[in-house]
Amino acid sequence: MSADPLQALANAGQGKSTRSLLRVIILALIAAAAIASRLFSVIRFESIIHEFDPWFNFRATKYLVANGFYNFWDWFDDRTWHPLGRVTGGTLYPGLMVTSGVIYHALRALTIPVDIRNICVLLAPAFSGLTAIAAYLLTNEMTPSSSAGLLAALFMGIAPGYISRSVAGSYDNEAIAIFLLVFTFYLWIKALKQGSMLWGALCALFYGYMVASWGGYAFITCLLPLHAFVLICMGRYSTRLYVAYTTWYALGTLASMQIPFVGFLPVKTSEHMPALGIFGFLQLLAFLDYVRSAIPSRQFQTFLWLFAGGTFGVGLLGLVIATSAGIIAPWGGRFYSLWDTNYAKIHIPIIASVSEHQPTAWPAFFFDLNMLIWLFPVGVYLCFQELADEHVFIVVYALFGSYFAGVMVRLMLTLTPVVCVAAAIAVSTILDTYLSTKSPKPEESQAAEGSEGKKAGKSGLKAASKPVVGIYGLWGKSMMVSALAVYLLLFVLHCTWVTSNAYSSPSVVLASRLPDGSQHIIDDYREAYQWLRQNTREDAKIMSWWDYGYQIGGMADRPTLVDNNTWNNTHIATVGKAMSSSEEVSYPIMRQHEVDYVLVVFGGLLGYSGDDINKFLWMVRIAEGIWPDEVSERSFFTPRGEYRVDGEATETMKNSLMYKMSYYNYNNLFPPGQAVDRMRNARLPEVGPTLSTLEEAFTSENWIIRIYKVKDLDNIGRDHAAAAAFDRGTKKKKAIKKRGPRSLRVD
């Protein structure tokens, strides 16, 4: 390999304009790659909205597009949470829907008619391209090397930790929120570095957008004050910090209070108090700064102590009084569960029942971030090396983000950006060191040694005090570079593999493999929802466990009792009670709530693990939380403490509505006595359960969805068990006659 072509290549990239052109092209390619890798699900399946929450967002977007912004803002949704209804316009984060609506109307104004569904499906990939660019900008603030920014953009574009929430069809708040998160951080760093009110105001603007989009905005609300606080503690208080922070806080808080769902929370709840506290603290510091310049230092010393102590005491007292008087809401359950991962399990089953609120298992880190997870500490270490204000931010963010990602699976998402940035800094440093073809000349290195040595003497770490001497051998360089290149290639392979295998399933449609290797689509969900849409009255109320509420609302367009917006625990517990009690107890509950159909998910035939029998204990637990006397988790376990569904299941279990609905008529599929639940590997009793208050209305092809119709009161006044026995012709006639003394009629 001669030096000439290399030199020519290096010269080609020397010109400033060529470089920026290349940068733009590379960024555009990265954005395109980010979008492309998220399209697996569209290619494999179809352009369809995924999972649960996206269905609500999609429905809300359709409402927004159809009825306009003001109707959306004041939307009272009478098709969920029957009969309570939901003040939907005031209890959602409208950012996502408004973004899609704006894009929709903009495209129509450009005479490009696009179905709103396609906009919703492709919104997340489009924003992931923007996120990659935002990551580039943020990283560029950290290091002068622009290759770090490009690497960060690339990592951000394809890291599975972010792809998990932003594949095409995953139309959820996170789709745009991560872009806003990264971009707000970029603007914050910009504002902090320049002490610019303009950048601070821009930061507040995007913070406001973020608040409008995702409940995770609290992460920014806590992280920026923390950063400011750490800077102050490091003795780095400056007017730049003052200007940036106060501009952001004042404008950002005002902006966030415009969202009805947030309302007065920023001045009322404990989660927002750190930001307010730091705001006040900065005013004090500014004041002290002024005082210090005005009075002699000795007086200032005593003044400072008295003043600081007094203010702190008064502030603390005020906070305690306000909290105990109920003016400031105490910390919420979700907040406690962030510190004690067992808190939710004990106190708030409804939070613990959501799988994405579980603590993260350690392989998930490697699965979602691959090599970034070990490059991440290197990047953080390199930030320590420089430790300017913006590097402190990365360090604080890294600590904060790592902790929360460990507590909740879902918060892996907020960790991913900082991992990408830190890893990009690490990789680019390595590449910058090893990729330069120039061998340092001895005298240069001598000089460098001298200057480096002085500098290193100051920093405390022993390893860091070694002077950088440079790499001379081309062999060593190429070894290192090629190893890194292999890692990067493997990373791309891993990301593509994870995206394709783990995160591209719509979960509305299940895919399986036939013995010959061809793909088989299991489409029971849509089959059942379509049945509901076509065969039931428009206002037929469907009772199901809350997981399916959004899907029923979105796909079947029927009112539901509870849905994934779990705002009313009692209402959910009511449904849990109806599911876990016997028919005699459930029927009045269903009558009172005007339930017409009950929908259950049953995986016994197919071996589908996400079915209602597996979720059943959560229903029992949640119901027990409200009615401890009537529902007891213990009675669903056998005396030996097993959760069984076969012949040895407890009586409570066998009589529960959920069990009956799941296994009703199931044994007719099998030869007598051979009914088997393939999910739980249990042999079922020969005689299946009987239902008297419900009748089977629909069962999907693979028995995943079963729908039952709630019978009306018996026309001639019998109870349902008697009426059902009469219809079956199994009523015992003798039993009526000899029932002891007849009760006399009184009227």
Add this chain to the structure above:
Amino acid sequence: MRSLFSFLAFLSAAVVSALSTSGNRLLVVLEDVAEKENYSKFLGDLEGRGFELSFENPKSESLALFHLGERTYDHIIFFPTKAKGLGPNLTPNILVDFMNAKGNVLVTLSSGVATPNSLVSLLSELDIQLPADRTGLVVDHFNYDASTAAETHDVLLLPPPGPVRPDVKNFFGAGAGKDEVLAFPRGVGAALGSSELLTPVLRAPRTAYSYNPKEQAEVVDDLFGAGEQLALVSAFQARNSARFTLVGSAEMLQDKWFDAEASKVGGKKAAKTFNREFAKRVSGWTFNEIGVLRVNWIEHHLDEAVAVNESNPSIYRIKNDVKYTISLSEYAWTSWAPLTLPADDVLQLEFSMLSPFHRLPLHLDAAHSSATESAYSTSFKLPDQHGIFNFKVNYKRPFLSNIEEKNTVSVRHMAHDEWPRSFVISGAWPWIAGIGVTVAGWLAFCALWMYSAPVGGKRVESKKTQ
């Protein structure tokens, strides 16, 4: 307007075809066609009222209550049959289905003939118990007809029945002469369960009891029932207002007891029987000729001064003033008349979500009433609670067909622009003033800052001296 036309069309159709509100196809189940001579006056009265009678033997092959899922008859009368069962076309399940399809049934019993199994099962589904061995005889040693049952005491002479409750209209005994009596010859008494759908029309007198003449001729050891616990004629109305009547004595419908004379034991002179009129009323009630209520229309709207006042909107706002009106008619033999409530009864409206938020009496609204309908209305303020509410009128009285009307409306929250503006609220004035003062102060400060001359290098100097 369209509803008015259809209503008129319906009215004229009803006048032309039958006088019952639910069709005129009447099936009479008899064992022997010759038997019908005994009931010629009763059946003649029915025909005179517009019913088309078909006579069938219970065992007949051609007998079918349903054809292609539709009822083939509107009403059925069962006269006593000697057969133990009623054959495969009149099983209790079919009869229950018939009632579920709003068919009406009149069953007559006789102590001389064992009741068919099919009817016993049906009765037990309706919570009516007959004596064991499917037969029994009601006797009364104090209230019998001295002329025909001087020995057996099994022809009961009873006063025509009064109202069941003070607040219920007396459909069956009203207008009877003081000396008229109701003859109940050789009948079966039934014991009624506590089902709220059952109402006794005619109870046995306090001194009557039921026994089995074949087995208990010597001594009555196991008494089936006595006194007022024995219902001689009972009425059952299903939730869908299908009606079922049990007449304990078929003989009381026979010609010989219509317009006959009876002499009550101890009575001075012979009394006229009330049977014909009673039979007319019982059959008329069963076959939906009296006591039928109809909801003509329901209307609710905003009771506020608004530009567009939509009728029956599907959504209201919390604390709206709302007016609700329901129009009801009652059918009496030949025509629809306004429903008039008994003196101590009220029609109530519930506004409920899970449980009632309001339960209000509805008042007669003369402006919307006419000769054939009466409108009841009330105005109220909606509760301060958003949700999906029902306007519910639930009017169920003995012998009147059930009214259970539910109109669902959503009650939404206040929209963002429906609150009073801040300058209207006097409590907000200090804050508005505060904003004004701040703005003015800021401007004043800016002006002061810009137009005051800088102090010059003074401060720098003072710093230096320190």
